[in-house]
Amino acid sequence: MELRRLRYFVAVAEELSFTRAAARLHIAQPPLSEQIKRLERELGVQLFERSRHFVRMTAAGEALLTEAKNLLLQADRTREIAQAAHRGEHGHLAIGCVPSGFANVLQPVVRRFGKRYPAVSLSLRELIGEAQLREIDAQRLDLGFVRNLPRDAGYCSISVLQEPFVAVLPDDDVLATQERIHLADLSDRSFMFVGRRAGAQYFDTLLRACREAGFVPNVIQECDSVTTELGMVACGLGVALVPESISQLGVPGVVYRPLDRSGVQLGLYAIWPENRSSTTRDRFLELLEPGQR
DSSP: HHHHHHHHHHHHHHHHOOHHHHHHSOHHHHHHHHHHHHHHHTTOOOOOOESSSSSEEEEHHHHHHHHHHHHHHHHHHHHHHHHHHHHHOOOEEEEEGGGIIIIIIIIHHHHHHHHHTTTTTEEEEEHHHHHHHHHHHHHSSEEEEEOOOOSSSSSEEEEEEEEEEEOOOESSGGGGGGGSSSSSGTTTTTEEEEEEOOOOHHHHHHHHHHHTTTTTOOEEEESHHHHHHHHHHTTTSSSEEEEGGGGGSTEEEEEEEEEETTTOOOEEEEEEEETOHHHHHHHHHHHTTOOOO
């Protein structure tokens, strides 16, 4: 059953005139009459009673009218959804991100994306880099945000952000009164690091920076996440070094202090599989602000 014929039928049923329905549809009357006859033959029923003076729907025609309108509405809706999905404005996007990337990168982009594309559902997962690669390979993630670029081929990537580290101190530490501190000033402190398993490049970058500042850090705890680090600093167990974006997290009991002339920075990269195109993913990446790409 052709949707075109159903549209012709609805027009005739609403106008109860082949002449007016043809004008409404911008077609000639004879082709319209022929299409209605073909629809009747296809259904095996008479839809209209016709005379020179009137057009009247039969019981079969009245029953078909409600169903035809519903089918046409659904067809229009289906077309709109398909076109929106083609434009990246409908569907689903699964995103992974390292814990330290949520604060000032992913959160504002997700808010902008949700307002601009409300018909796209998002799922966000906090995962370390290696876990994101596994999920991307298994087609359970469409996009990842990682600190370490994958060594294997098969991924596309862009640099989202390069940011300095800041020191995290207990709020009663003597250095907390200073606006900026030197990394070497922390040489006698106990450190919390995000463990190598959670981020090898993250761990190695911090270790190298401390050595370049003239000391080997006394790492008393390797944590699974930055939030665990912050909690331990708040307990007064030591200090930590975190990406600057984390300083937006207000944690009672800690203060953040810039590192003077340390030069140490950490990257955040967006990655996705090169063999899977996604207009929706492209729309999300377009919303990254200048300086976050």
